[in-house]
Amino acid sequence: MTDPAETDPAGTVAGNQVDTGTGKLFLPDMDISELEEFFAGIGQKKYRAKQVFGWIAKGAVSFDEMTDLPLALREDLKLLARVSCLKIRKKFVSAVDGTVKYLFGLDDGNIIESVLMEYNHGYTACVSSQVGCKMGCSFCASTVAGFRRNLTAGEILEQVLAIQRDSGVRVSNVVVMGIGEPFDNYDNVIKFLRLANSHHGLNIGYRHMTVSTCGIVPGILRFAGEGFQVNLAVSLHAPNDRIRAKLMPVGRKYRIDKIIEASKIYTEKTNRRIMFEYALIEGVNDLPENAVELAFLLKGLLCLVNLIPVNPVDETSYRQSGRKRTERFAAILKENGIETTVRRELGSDINAACGQLRLREMSARGSPEREQETGTGTAKG
Numbered sequence: 001m002t003d004p005a006e007t008d009p010a011g012t013v014a015g016n017q018v019d020t021g022t023g024k025l026f027l028p029d030m031d032i033s034e035l036e037e038f039f040a041g042i043g044q045k046k047y048r049a050k051q052v053f054g055w056i057a058k059g060a061v062s063f064d065e066m067t068d069l070p071l072a073l074r075e076d077l078k079l080l081a082r083v084s085c086l087k088i089r090k091k092f093v094s095a096v097d098g099t100v101k102y103l104f105g106l107d108d109g110n111i112i113e114s115v116l117m118e119y120n121h122g123y124t125a126c127v128s129s130q131v132g133c134k135m136g137c138s139f140c141a142s143t144v145a146g147f148r149r150n151l152t153a154g155e156i157l158e159q160v161l162a163i164q165r166d167s168g169v170r171v172s173n174v175v176v177m178g179i180g181e182p183f184d185n186y187d188n189v190i191k192f193l194r195l196a197n198s199h200h201g202l203n204i205g206y207r208h209m210t211v212s213t214c215g216i217v218p219g220i221l222r223f224a225g226e227g228f229q230v231n232l233a234v235s236l237h238a239p240n241d242r243i244r245a246k247l248m249p250v251g252r253k254y255r256i257d258k259i260i261e262a263s264k265i266y267t268e269k270t271n272r273r274i275m276f277e278y279a280l281i282e283g284v285n286d287l288p289e290n291a292v293e294l295a296f297l298l299k300g301l302l303c304l305v306n307l308i309p310v311n312p313v314d315e316t317s318y319r320q321s322g323r324k325r326t327e328r329f330a331a332i333l334k335e336n337g338i339e340t341t342v343r344r345e346l347g348s349d350i351n352a353a354c355g356q357l358r359l360r361e362m363s364a365r366g367s368p369e370r371e372q373e374t375g376t377g378t379a380k381g
């Protein structure tokens with residue numbers, strides 16, 4: 001076992017989290033070969049790794065549940081390691097569509113958000129990849145609330161497990177579209193995808209996973225080389241660099257033509273269609289000429305545009321494009337041969353847009369906690 005004294009200040013050993021208070025290893029961070037090493041290190045047989053990996057995926061929160069491990073081993077493991085870290089701080093259930101938003105507390109007091117959505121094809125978990133975000137998109141609540149730290153692979157995985165545990169449903173799809181920029185925490189996100197894919201664990205197919213990036217070009221290119229068929233979503237939100245740079249500071253670093261170039265490589269390597277996300281903001285990026293320019297930009301690319309009426313965040317002055325403007329924008333794209341959908345607004349009554357709950361929670365710290373809140377059905381977003 002690694003000496004906890006060797007950990008860095010963030011409490012990680014080779015990407016694995018160690019509780020800085022107790023020095024205990026967080027086993028959900030480990031893949032099977034790392035678990036094998038861990039068990040070998042404490043004089044145990046290799047096959048214990050698969051057993052524990054399986055229990056974690058089944059949602060075990062304590063070693064006591066792992067009934068096929070000898071009692072003495074369970075007691076030893078309790079001293080050395082942990083298998084669960086998330087506590088439900090709040091839970092919001094949409095009265096409109098049943099979407100559930102979780103506010104999870106981490107061991108170090110930080111909070112993150114995850115969402116459970118029901119679609120025709122099953123249940124999708126939307127998970128956070130960081131505590132906060134550094135990207136600074138002007139319309140996004142995660143930015144207002146600030147960046148704290150990366151999540152480990154196991155902390156991302158735990159969100160899916162905690163959701164399954166609480167709701168009793170089996171999550172069949174995962175989208176990394178919660179708080180944070182996945183390609184700013186590249187290694188942990190990739191590790192999470194591989195952990196969730198393992199047939200010894202959750203066994204979620206790569207084609208049932210989506211990673212959403214604000215357009216970090218080197219990340220897209222690296223992702224293209226991973227050799228799996230994970231879906232890629234790119235938050236474009238503008239048809240040109242001038243508008244994009246105003247909305248997204250990252251747009252000053254990576255130009256749209258480079259993003260399109262990298263996206264093309266991604267589609268060629270993976271055969272997967274890219275989804276471009278486009279949050280419609282009244283008068284900013286929703287004019288007919290913006291739609292024409294966008295269609296021109298995307299012509300010939302294996303892609304889909306997902307239009308999202310922007311979710312107004314209190315701290316910004318952006319207004320959501322109305323239905324008419326949204327439909328006009330979609331129609332222009334379609335006329336120009338671009339496949340387009342308008343996102344169903346799930347959980348609009350419970351602030352289900354990225355980072356909104358964390359922001360509210362942080363501004364309201366100290367206020368009495370409620371275990372569960374239920375959406376009123378009045379559209380907020």
Ligand code: SAH
Nearest residue numbers: 140177180181212213214235277279310311
């Ligand atoms: N950092 C990643 C993933 C997290 S955000 C990314 O940028 O893609 C998930 C999606 O929600 C992104 O497309 C983001 O731009 C969008 N988003 C953030 N705030 C929003 C808001 N207020 N209204 C609509 N979409 C928003």
